[in-house]
Amino acid sequence: MAARRILLGITGGIAAYKSAELVRQLKKAGCEVRVVMTRGAEAFVTAMTFQALSGEPVRTSLLDPEAEAGMGHIELAKWADQVVVAPASADFMARLAQGMADDLLTTVCCATEAPIAIAPAMNQAMWKNHRTRRNLSLLQDDPQISVWGPDQGDQACGDVGPGRMLEPQVLAGLILDSEAEPASRPLAGKRVVITAGPTREAIDPVRYISNHSSGKMGYAIARAAERAGARVVLISGPVSLTAPDNVEVRPVQTASEMLAASEKAVAEGCDLFVATAAVADYRPENRAGDKIKKTSETMALPLVRNPDILATIAGREDAPFTVGFAAETSDVARYATDKMHRKKLNMIVANDVSVAGLGFNSDDNAVTVFWPEGQESIGPDSKQAIADRLVVLMAEQNDRA
Template identity: 80%
Template sequence: MAAKRILLGITGGIAAYKSAELVRLLKKAGLEVRVVMTRGAEAFVTPLTFQALSGEPVRTSLLDPEAEAGMGHIELAKWADQVVVAPASADFLARLAQGMADDLLTTVCCATEAPIAVAPAMNQAMWKNFRTQRNMSLLAEDPQITVWGPDQGEQACGDTGPGRMLEPDALASWILADATRATVGALAGKRVVITAGPTREPIDPVRYISNHSSGKMGYALARAAADAGAQVVLVSGPVNLPVPDGVAVRPVMTAQDMLQEAERVVAEGCDIFIATAAVADYRPAACAGDKIKKTDEAMTLSLVRNPDTLATIAARKNPPFTVGFAAETTDVARYANDKMQRKKLNMIVANDVSVPGLGFNSDQNAVTVFWPSGEQAIGPDSKQAIADTLVALIAEHSNKVGNS
C-alpha cells in the first residue's frame, strides 16, 4: 500500500482501550503504526500497551528533550501517510477546530500534510452540545480532515445515543480503504486478465461435474484492479455475481473454454494474469447426447485430464506477471510453494478451504501469499479487503519484475 504509515493519536476517553485492538488489526494488515497519546489517554491505558502492540516507542509529550532534540514532532508529521485520532474527545476536537498546537498531538496535526481522520467518542449530551457541533462544522470545512462516526448505542455512563467511537474493525476497514485508495493508479496503464469462478464439465445435457467456487474472490480482485487504474478482463465461469464497474467479462463454461478464452485475451495484450478460477482437473471422456437414465445400481464414469490454463499462460514465450491461487485442505504452504515452482509462477495465493467460514461460498477469507523470496499472511478479512491488499502487493512486485 502507498499509504502504509499510520500515526494513531489517542485522546482521553474510556474508548481508548479499544484503540489497542485497532493497532493490532492495522499491524496484522501489514501497516506501520506509531502512537501518540495525550495526557488524558494515559489515564485510561498505559503507553507500554501500545508500544508492545505497535513495536514502536510511544510519544506522549511535546516537551520531551530527548525526542525534540531532532525536532521529533516535525519528524512524526512528515513520517505519517495518514493521521488517525481514535478516540477523539470533545476537548481534542475543539482544539483541533481552532488550530491550536498546545500538546504533541495537536502540534503534529498542525504540522502534517497527511490526511487526518478523527473518530469522535464522548457522552451523547456532549456530542449534541451546540459548541461541539459548531466545532464539528468547522472541521467539516477543512479539506484535510475526515470525520468517521460517531456510532450510536449504549455508552459506558449508561446513556444511550450518538457519541460511541466506531468499533476497531470498522475503523480498520476505513483506514485500509483509504490506504487502498492511495494506490489508485498503481496499475494505471496495465492490462490485467483474471480468471474466476468454477467450470462445469458436462456428463449429459442436465448433469455436470463442478465445485464449490462462488467466484467472489476473483470478482473482488477485478474490482480492486479496476479501482487501481487497470484495464481488466474477467474470464468467468458460471457465477451469480454482479459485474464490477469498468470490468469486461468473457463468460465461459468448461475448462477447455476457459483455456481458449484466456489464451485469446492474453494474446491481445496482458501485463498481469491472475488465475483465481477453480478449474476442474478432469472432465468426462464423453458427454452423453441424452439424459442418462437411472437404471443400474452403479455407474462408472471415465474421466480425462483437463488442460492447465495457469501453467499454459505461465509457459508462454513472453509470459505476463503470473499469479496463481491454491485452495488446499492440508499442508498448505508446501503444496502452494510446490505449485509455484512447478508452474513457474511469479506469485501464488494459498488458502485453507477446510477452515469453517472461510474460502468457498463465504464473504470472508484468509490467505498467505508466497513469492520466490518471501511470503505474507493476509486476513481473516472480507474478500474485498483481501483483494485490495493483494492488488497493492501484486502491483508492487510486478513493478519490481518489470524494472529488473
C-alpha cells in the same frame, strides 16, 4: 503524513455501527475527523459515540441556530479535504444523484469543492433495483464523486448478496490513499486479467461436474485491482455475483472456454494474469445428447484431463506476471510451493479449505502468499481486505520482476 481533514457523513443503516471503527482508524492515522449524521443514522448509533471518538462535536441538523449563525454548513464544506459518506443508503444516493440539499449532509455535499466518496450499504434487492442502478450511474459519471464498494456477503436481514459496506480497514486505506502519491494506485496503467469461479463440465443436458467455488475471491481481487488503477478483464465461470463496477466480465462455462477466453485476453495485452478460478481437472470423455436414465446400480463415467490454463499462460513466450491459487486440505505450503515452481509462476496464493468458515462459499479467508524470494500470511480477514493486500503484493513483485 500531514493531518488531513475528513468529513464523515453517516446515513441510516445497520452498517452505521462500523463507522465508529472507521473514525478510530482515521484518528490513529493522524487525521482530523468531523462527523455529520442524518436523522436516520441517529436511529442506529448515537452522536455521543462519534463525539467521543473524534473529539469533535457531531452535527445532525441543518437548522441548528447556534451552528448556522456562522453559516456552519458552509464552514464544514470549506473545512473538509475529503467528504466520505459511510454508510451511504439508497435514499442518500438518490438525493445526492439529484443534487438535492434537504438536510445538512446533502447541503454540505452540494457546497463543498472537496472530493466526495460514498460507501453504499443496503439490502441486496435494493442495490440491484433499477432505480438504484440509475442513481449509481449518475454518481459514477460525476467527476467529484467516487463510489467505494459495496461488498458481497451475508446481510443483517438474512439475505446474501451485494450491498454490504466495505470493512472499516478497507475504507480507511482508500481514504488515506486518495490523497497519497501516485504509488497509492500501484496498478495504474496496467491491464490485469483474472479468472474466477468454478467451471462446469457437462455429463448430459441436465448434469455436470463442478465444485464449490463461489467466485468471491476473484471478484474481490477484480474490485481491488480496478481501485488500484488497473484495466481489468474478469473471466468468470458461473457464479451468483454482481459484476464489479468498471470491470469487463467475460462469462464462460467450461475449462476449454476459460482457456480460450484467457488466451484471447492475454494476447490483447496483459501485465498480470491472476488465476483464482477453480477449474475442473477432468471432464467427461463424451457428453450424452439426452438425459442419462437410471438403468443399473452403478455407472462408469470415463473422464479425460482438462487443459491446464495456468501452466499454459505461464508457459507463453509473452507470459505476463502470473499468479496462481492453491486450495489445499493438508500440507499447504509444500503443495503450493511445488505448484509455483513446477508451473513457473511468479507468485502463488495458498489457503487451507479444510478450515471451517474460511475459503469456499465464505466471505472470509486466510491465505499465505509465496514468491521465489519470500512469503507473507494474510488473515483471517474478509476476502475484500485480503484482496486489497494481495493487489499491493502483486504490484510490488511485478515491479521487481
